[in-house]
Amino acid sequence: MDMKLEVVILPVADVDRAKVFYESLGWRLDADFQGADGFRVVQLTPPGSACSIIFGSGLTSSPPGTYDGLQLVVEDIEAARAELTGRGVDVSEVFHDAGGVFHHAGHESRAPGPAPDRQSYGSFASFSDPDGNEWYLQEITTRLPGR
Missing domain, CATH: 3.10.180.10 (2,3-Dihydroxybiphenyl 1,2-Dioxygenase, domain 1)
Structure with missing residues (x-):
């Protein structure tokens, strides 16, 4: 199903x-x-x-601004970041996980710049809405098999 x-x-x-x-x-x-x-x-x-x-x-009992880790998948992290900053959004610089897996909570283990060799799934940028709900851009250029 x-x-x-x-x-x-x-x-x-x-x-x-x-x-x-x-x-x-x-x-x-x-x-x-x-x-x-x-x-x-x-x-x-x-x-x-x-x-x-x-x-x-009246939709949720969760406190405003408590969501962290909402993902927006993009094909080009730099272009997506530029578009959002052009719209007045405060977007972080592009980063990748120092361990090469997935971004950690907060700013822990962030390494500057895109993932080495622009590895798909490895480059991120982040921004928050006015309440503090945290969004992440994630660059995916080639999907893993079955996705």
């Missing part, structure tokens, strides 16, 4: 501020619905993604 991840619910403090931020990234606004008692659902989708994010009021 196929199981497809299609939505991630983000905890945010200010729905309108989050909506402006994600729209400024060039993400498609799919929905903005309001219900009774302040209930609100906003859905946006990154360009080329089959998975969307949802945030709003």
Whole structure:
């Protein structure tokens, strides 16, 4: 049976501020619905993604800004970083894991620059939304078999 991840619910403090931020990234606004008692659902989708994010009021009990490690896969890390910084986003410099596996929490084991030989899956850059939810760009140029 196929199981497809299609939505991630983000905890945010200010729905309108989050909506402006994600729209400024060039993400498609799919929905903005309001219900009774302040209930609100906003859905946006990154360009080329089959998975969307949802945030709003009354959706999650997670504290705003507590998500860390959300991944956005890109084909060219430098171009993606340049596009986001051109849109006013504070994006880290490109880095890779010093151990050559996967980025660690925080800034531990970050080595400057892309992965040696631009190894697919190995180069990263990070940014946060206005609430502090942490996103990572990950460069994938050649997928592993079966992916």
